[in-house]
Amino acid sequence: MTFVFPLTGLVTIICLFIFLWMGLKTGQSRMKHETPAPAMQGPDELMRVMRVHGNTIEGLMMFLPALWIFAFLWGDLLAGLIGVVYPIGRLLYAKGYYAEAGKRSTGFMIGFLSTAVLLIGSFIGLVMAAMSVYG
Numbered sequence: 001m002t003f004v005f006p007l008t009g010l011v012t013i014i015c016l017f018i019f020l021w022m023g024l025k026t027g028q029s030r031m032k033h034e035t036p037a038p039a040m041q042g043p044d045e046l047m048r049v050m051r052v053h054g055n056t057i058e059g060l061m062m063f064l065p066a067l068w069i070f071a072f073l074w075g076d077l078l079a080g081l082i083g084v085v086y087p088i089g090r091l092l093y094a095k096g097y098y099a100e101a102g103k104r105s106t107g108f109m110i111g112f113l114s115t116a117v118l119l120i121g122s123f124i125g126l127v128m129a130a131m132s133v134y135g
Contacts, residue, residue, distance in 0.1 A: 007080025073125030
């Protein structure tokens with residue numbers, strides 16, 4: 001049997017492209033502010049760009065496994081629909097944070113809620129599966 005998850009895969013690739021863009025933006029900001037690696041301090045603008053990139057990798061570590069486990073349990077369409085909210089939230093988060101640290105909250109919450117729904121849905125699905133197999 002072949003399992004195909006095109007929407008889940010597309011959401012994953014979109015997230016990775018956004019993360020790549022954030023990494024490039026970090027490098028550009030380092031050059032602009034003449035702050036070579038491994039320095040982790042600099043002007044506020046550089047620090048905000050670096051935090052967006054760093055916080056996104058932290059978020060992806062939870063989002064991606066939750067997305068894929070959810071897709072296996074509940075299906076590609078539902079996972080894709082819930083999952084696509086995360087990269088939208090990340091873009092809004094970045095746009096807000098790049099402008100001013102206090103403007104990051106809305107985008108953060110959008111991405112967080114998408115991750116929370118996927119994580120809780122994955123947990124529920126796995127408990128139900130375990131009860132079916134071992135109960």
